[in-house]
Every structure is written in C-alpha cells, then in structure tokens.
Amino acid sequence: MxxxxxxxxxxxxxxxxxxxxxxxxxxxxxxxxxxxxxxxxxxxxxxxxxxxxxxxxxxxxxxxxxxxxxxxxxxxxxxxxxxxxxxxxxxxxxxxxxxxxxxxxxxxxxxxxxxxxxxxxxxxxxxxxxxxxxxxxxxxxxxxxxxLVLGRKTAREKIASLLCIIGRRDASLTPGGHGDTMEFDLPLTREAMADYLGLTLETVSRQMSALRKDGVIELRGKRHVIVPDTGRLMDVAGDDSDGGLYG
Amino acid sequence: MxxxxxxxxxxxxxxxxxxxxxxxxxxxxxxxxxxxxxxxxxxxxxxxxxxxxxxxxxxxxxxxxxxxxxxxxxxxxxxxxxxxxxxxxxxxxxxxxxxxxxxxxxxxxxxxxxxxxxxxxxxxxxxxxxxxxxxxxxxxxxxxxxxLVLGRKTAREKIASLLCIIGRRDASLTPGGHGDTMEFDLPLTREAMADYLGLTLETVSRQMSALRKDGVIELRGKRHVIVPDTGRLMDVAGDDSDGGLYG
DNA sequence: TCACCCAGTTGATCTGTGTCAAGGATCAGG
DNA sequence: CCTGATCCTTGACACAGATCAACTGGGTGA
The missing domain is CATH 2.60.120.10 (Jelly Rolls)
Structure with a gap:
C-alpha cells in the first residue's frame, strides 16, 4: 500500500x-x-x-x-x-x-x-x-x-485517520513513526471533514477537542495542527497499515 | 453509472x-x-x-x-x-x-x-x-x-441497497423499476451482509424482518428473497441512481 | 468603534444501532 | 429418534453519535 x-x-x-x-x-x-x-x-x-x-x-x-x-x-x-x-x-x-x-x-x-x-x-x-x-x-x-474507516471505525479513530492522511500528504513524505512530529494546515472546514468521515460537524469538533485534551494533537488557531508524535496518532487511528494512502 | x-x-x-x-x-x-x-x-x-x-x-x-x-x-x-x-x-x-x-x-x-x-x-x-x-x-x-452507503445511509437503507445490488446481478439484467419483481438467493450469511454494510448481524436480521413486515420483501426460508416491487425497494434504498453498480 | 457574520465550540437531550443474552429452525451424523 | 452445530431471530438494555440550541472568537466593513 x-x-x-x-x-x-x-x-x-x-x-x-x-x-x-x-x-x-x-x-x-x-x-x-x-x-x-x-x-x-x-x-x-x-x-x-x-x-x-x-x-x-x-x-x-x-x-x-x-x-x-x-x-x-x-x-x-x-x-x-x-x-x-x-x-x-x-x-x-x-x-x-x-x-x-x-x-x-x-x-x-x-x-x-x-x-x-x-x-x-x-x-x-x-x-x-x-x-x-x-x-x-x-x-x-x-x-x-x-x-474500512467509514464502516468500522469510531469517530475518534476516523478523525485520527483523516489527520494521518492529510498530514502525510501535506507535511512531508517521510515514513513517520513513533517520535516523529508533523505540522500542517487543515485544508478542510469541520463540515467538510464531517462529510469525508460520515459524521456531523459537531462530532468532528468534539473529537478534535478530545484529541487536543489528550495531547495527541495541538491546535494553533482552528486549522493549524501539530502532531507531537505521529506514531501515537497512528495508534489512535487503529491503523496497522502505515497510512500510506493516496500514494 | x-x-x-x-x-x-x-x-x-x-x-x-x-x-x-x-x-x-x-x-x-x-x-x-x-x-x-x-x-x-x-x-x-x-x-x-x-x-x-x-x-x-x-x-x-x-x-x-x-x-x-x-x-x-x-x-x-x-x-x-x-x-x-x-x-x-x-x-x-x-x-x-x-x-x-x-x-x-x-x-x-x-x-x-x-x-x-x-x-x-x-x-x-x-x-x-x-x-x-x-x-x-x-x-x-x-x-x-x-x-456513500457506508457513511450516510441508515441500516434500513443499507439493507435495501445491498438487496438491489445482489438482485440486479443475480436475478436479471433488466433495468427494474416500479412494478417489476425480482427473486434471488442471497449468497451471503447475515454476518457477511453485516460486514459488507458496516453493521452487526443482529441489526441486519432485524431490518430484514422489518422489510418483510412492511411488505417490501418476502422471504422463503432464510436466504431466498422475493421483491414484489423493485421500484419500492429502490425507494427504500434512497438511491436516485438506478442501482446499476458493479456493471 | 461597533455590528455583523461565519466557523467553530460546547452543552443537553434523543435515538439508532451495538451489545449481551436467550431461544428457534434446519441439517448432518449417530 | 436424539444430539450437536450452525445460522438466524428476537428481546432488553447501553451507549456513541446525532440533533437542537446557545455561545465564543476572530475577521470585515461601515
């Protein structure tokens, strides 16, 4: 993959x-x-x-x-x-x-x-x-x-999966594992994220807050995301694959 | 499509x-x-x-x-x-x-x-x-x-969508609209249907029963399905497309 | 400066589906 | 005939996420 x-x-x-x-x-x-x-x-x-x-x-x-x-x-x-x-x-x-x-x-x-x-x-x-x-x-x-994301993952896992994909594409092309960091701007509104994930925008917002509270991500403003530990984000995404979707 | x-x-x-x-x-x-x-x-x-x-x-x-x-x-x-x-x-x-x-x-x-x-x-x-x-x-x-089915449809709509696809493929290749009937054997267990639809097998079973109760489908045994009105099934599926998936 | 607007956040409550559990139908083998 | 196995159905209850609603913050234009 x-x-x-x-x-x-x-x-x-x-x-x-x-x-x-x-x-x-x-x-x-x-x-x-x-x-x-x-x-x-x-x-x-x-x-x-x-x-x-x-x-x-x-x-x-x-x-x-x-x-x-x-x-x-x-x-x-x-x-x-x-x-x-x-x-x-x-x-x-x-x-x-x-x-x-x-x-x-x-x-x-x-x-x-x-x-x-x-x-x-x-x-x-x-x-x-x-x-x-x-x-x-x-x-x-x-x-x-x-x-698989749409059918079987929880809201939290869905958000993490999306962040993995966007981060991977936007921030860098390095493999990204435990210890690596990522930083990028979300090119999507909360509503667009919701439409991608099969959720409502409120749920997206809540789960983003929850991930921030748990220290999995940091937010600067509404759109700028910092991932202190890419591996941890991937763990939350529940993905055994390396997240290398979309080439 | x-x-x-x-x-x-x-x-x-x-x-x-x-x-x-x-x-x-x-x-x-x-x-x-x-x-x-x-x-x-x-x-x-x-x-x-x-x-x-x-x-x-x-x-x-x-x-x-x-x-x-x-x-x-x-x-x-x-x-x-x-x-x-x-x-x-x-x-x-x-x-x-x-x-x-x-x-x-x-x-x-x-x-x-x-x-x-x-x-x-x-x-x-x-x-x-x-x-x-x-x-x-x-x-x-x-x-x-x-x-779209996985992300946005309800359990009832999901079941109907699946029946449309299988019926279309198995029963005949006619367009199938209001008034037409379909009859076919499900090649899947309830569990396999659930895995396809992102549901549990219990929910699949319940919704099959509900569709039967509503007269949208008839069941002969557990696997044989009769659709008295294909158009009605498609309405339940919430599909404006003609269901012509999978060629 | 203020008013407005939009995207986002957060809270309260509701509901569809999941979870757990019991029981039924059918079939194969003894 | 009984026995066990498999697949399916149904019920009771729990919970994740939807829905409805109020509010925040930052930007823009007058």
Whole structure:
C-alpha cells in the first residue's frame, strides 16, 4: 500500500501531470505533445469545478490547492468520496459524464488537457495508459481502505485517520513513526471533514477537542495542527497499515 | 453509472475473462494466447482464496460462485470492500501483494491466468490494457458509491441497497423499476451482509424482518428473497441512481 | 468603534444501532 | 429418534453519535 511518490524532476515542477500522472520518465516527445494540449484553470474556494452528471471535456491534475469529490443524496446528505491534493489526477479517460461533484475547498489551480486529444495520445502511448491504470489502482486501494474507516471505525479513530492522511500528504513524505512530529494546515472546514468521515460537524469538533485534551494533537488557531508524535496518532487511528494512502 | 453488460458470446461462455475482462471482441489470436496460460481452481465455501499481503501469482475471474474482498483490523473488526460475482475480475496486474483477504462465501470456480505471462500479454496488447483500465474505473465507481452507503445511509437503507445490488446481478439484467419483481438467493450469511454494510448481524436480521413486515420483501426460508416491487425497494434504498453498480 | 457574520465550540437531550443474552429452525451424523 | 452445530431471530438494555440550541472568537466593513 505504501507507494513512494516520485521526486519532482526540476524540469517538471510546473505541471504535475508531467511526472505524476503520465510521464514517469519525462520523455521529451510526450512532454512536447502534452504541452500542446495543456491549459490552466483557476477556481476560488467554494466554487464547483464540475457538477455530477455534467459532460466532462477535460482531464487534468491539481497544481495547487485542494478539491473534493462528493456525492449527494436527494435529501441533502452528502458523502465525500475523494480528496484531491496537489498532483492528484482528475478525470476519466474513456468516460463522458462526471460521476460526482468536484468542489474547490481552497483556491485552486488545475492543469487541464482537452479530453479528446489526451485520449488519442493515450491510445498511441502505452506508457501513458499504463501509468493511468496504476493510478486508478492506487485510487481504488485508497477508496477501499476508506470503506474500512467509514464502516468500522469510531469517530475518534476516523478523525485520527483523516489527520494521518492529510498530514502525510501535506507535511512531508517521510515514513513517520513513533517520535516523529508533523505540522500542517487543515485544508478542510469541520463540515467538510464531517462529510469525508460520515459524521456531523459537531462530532468532528468534539473529537478534535478530545484529541487536543489528550495531547495527541495541538491546535494553533482552528486549522493549524501539530502532531507531537505521529506514531501515537497512528495508534489512535487503529491503523496497522502505515497510512500510506493516496500514494 | 449504468454500464450495460456485454452479452455472452456463445463461444465465450466457458471462461468469463474472454469477453468480460479482456476480450471484448473475442479476437481469435488473443483467445488462443489466453488459453495457453489458463487454468481452473475450485474452492469450498468458507475457504480463503488469498490472504492479505500474500504474493499473488495469478489474475483471473469468477466462473461460478461468490467471493468477497475483506479487510480486517487488529482487533478483529472486519469490513468487506468488494463482492465478486460470476464474471468479476480478481487481481492487480503490475502489483505483487494482495491488498485484502479474498474469501469464498459459496463453493466457487475461478478461471486463472499466471500473472507474468498475463502481464506480458497485456503489455503487448493495448486492447487488453484498455479493457482493464475500464474495469478498474468501474470498480472505483462502485467503491465510491458504496462509501456513500457506508457513511450516510441508515441500516434500513443499507439493507435495501445491498438487496438491489445482489438482485440486479443475480436475478436479471433488466433495468427494474416500479412494478417489476425480482427473486434471488442471497449468497451471503447475515454476518457477511453485516460486514459488507458496516453493521452487526443482529441489526441486519432485524431490518430484514422489518422489510418483510412492511411488505417490501418476502422471504422463503432464510436466504431466498422475493421483491414484489423493485421500484419500492429502490425507494427504500434512497438511491436516485438506478442501482446499476458493479456493471 | 461597533455590528455583523461565519466557523467553530460546547452543552443537553434523543435515538439508532451495538451489545449481551436467550431461544428457534434446519441439517448432518449417530 | 436424539444430539450437536450452525445460522438466524428476537428481546432488553447501553451507549456513541446525532440533533437542537446557545455561545465564543476572530475577521470585515461601515
């Protein structure tokens, strides 16, 4: 489950898709092709990037900021089914409709590729198709790991699991065990955390307070989190896995 | 979300991988190649097919019977993260370890392919890689849909959602709306249903009884289910989608 | 400076589901 | 026929988390 992330090659820093999504080896030809069909889009915090069911004419990846994938029932109950952090890929090659809403939770910049030429390129470049399969398998693992969180963990464990994931992604890419510390800003409101965890925002708030009281985390303001002992947080999360979700 | 299933071409009936997993067009060459690396395995109900973390040296698909993918926490809490019905694919091309336990819930026959030659064939046949990407995207959609069930639905809605999925897969492939009926055998114990739904077996039993009392379902014995009005069951499931999960 | 607003916190109470326990139905083997 | 095993059902009660409601703190604009 612990997929090491590629280091960002200097020439690829601008657009994550180059190394993460598609071009693991930064093949010059492929980069040039990608460059030709690439464009950027910005969204403000709270804006909807795509509505569920809309036709999606692009694929792309997050350059900066955070977005979420959410599903909503008729009566308004919502469940977040994915978290998009920088370098994560969005879009379904070969599919037309978006299966869920994509929402910007912070200001966000995306690097997009028009879908038709991207698919054409994918068909001609087995290398890209391979990389996409691998990414999709990673996402599937993450989704299934999250099913365990949603179905069987307590509120306290859920919060700890979420903090592990965000901390791991945001703070550093080190393994993180007993003794290690983490420090990061939560890119989500309490309500968004609740939607991700299948809880209410009140329960999220209470459990955050409880973890603070127990010394598992420290809070500076409402969003900034300090984890004095990553291993302890992971123990609370009840995770025997190393928390290496989402690659 | 409603992915129509391929009709089974007569020449492909024996081994689902031919049409479903890999060979949408039944290309003769590919079939011959697949035939050479193919073998069958049987398991009895209750048997473990693969343990989480084991090296997995094959991929394959279910010919008959039902299996489940499950994750287990250290303290024994378990969550089922996938249901494998006939024609479903198992295995992660390009990955070595199994990420979860695979358990036979009924007697089951699988059609397997040794992993190395299968991957070699996949690399040489973009067609197969494509089909696998498509299947993985389907599984991802299903997993995310299930996250909504686990995170936000009530016990009653969960049961109804599960019955929809199993009924749809087992009974027929018709759309199923108001007025239509369904009839099928549950391939799962109450405990397995509970593990799939993030509930206890007692709650599953109680809600099954409640649905029976309300006339939403009828039970003949413990496992045989009759749904007099599929549309009504779907209403109880609270699903605006057509329940067309798992293809 | 004040008023307002929003995100978050905390308290009181309610309820759906878990937990524990007893008992029923079905089946296989002796 | 009885016996034990397995799976399922039902009841009584407990509790985690939901719900409803009041309040806090910090930022923004007039």
């Amino acid at each position: 612990n997929v090491p992330r590629h280091k960002i090659a200097p020439q690829c820093a601008e657009c994550p898709i180059r190394h993460k999504a598609v071009c693991a080896r930064c093949d010059a030809d492929e980069l040039e092709q990608l460059d030709r069909i690439k464009y950027y889009r910005s969204f403000e915090a709270g804006q909807t990037i795509i509505w569920s069911g809309d036709k999606m004419d692009f694929v792309g990846s997050v350059v900066s900021g955070v977005a979420t994938l959410t599903q909503t029932m008729e009566d308004g109950r919502t469940q977040m089914v994915g978290l998009l952090l920088p370098s994560d890929f969005v879009g379904r090659p070969g599919r037309d409709g978006a299966p869920y809403d994509v929402l910007a939770t912070t200001d966000i910049v995306m690097c997009c590729f028009r879908k038709i030429p991207f698919e054409k390129m994918m068909n001609e470049t087995p290398h890209i198709a391979h990389r996409l399969l691998e990414m999709t398998l990673d996402e599937l693992d993450a989704a299934r790991e999250w099913m | 409603n992915v129509p299933r391929h009709k089974i071409a007569p020449q492909c009936a024996e081994c689902p991988i031919r049409h479903k997993a890999v060979c949408a067009r039944c290309d003769a060459d590919e079939l011959e190649q697949l035939d050479r690396i193919k073998y069958y395995r049987s398991f009895e109900a209750g048997q473990t097919i693969i343990w989480s973390g084991d090296k997995m040296d094959f991929v394959g698909s279910v010919v008959s019977g039902v299996a489940t993918l499950t994750q287990t926490m250290e303290d024994g809490r378990t969550q089922m993260v996938g249901l494998l019905l006939p024609s479903d694919f198992v295995g992660r091309p390009g990955r070595d370890g199994a990420p979860y336990d695979v358990l036979a819930t009924t007697d089951i026959v699988m059609c397997c392919f040794r992993k190395i030659p299968f991957e070699k064939m996949m690399n040489e046949t973009p067609h197969i890689a494509h089909r696998l990407l498509e299947m993985t995207l389907d599984e991802l959609d299903a997993a995310r849909e299930w996250m």
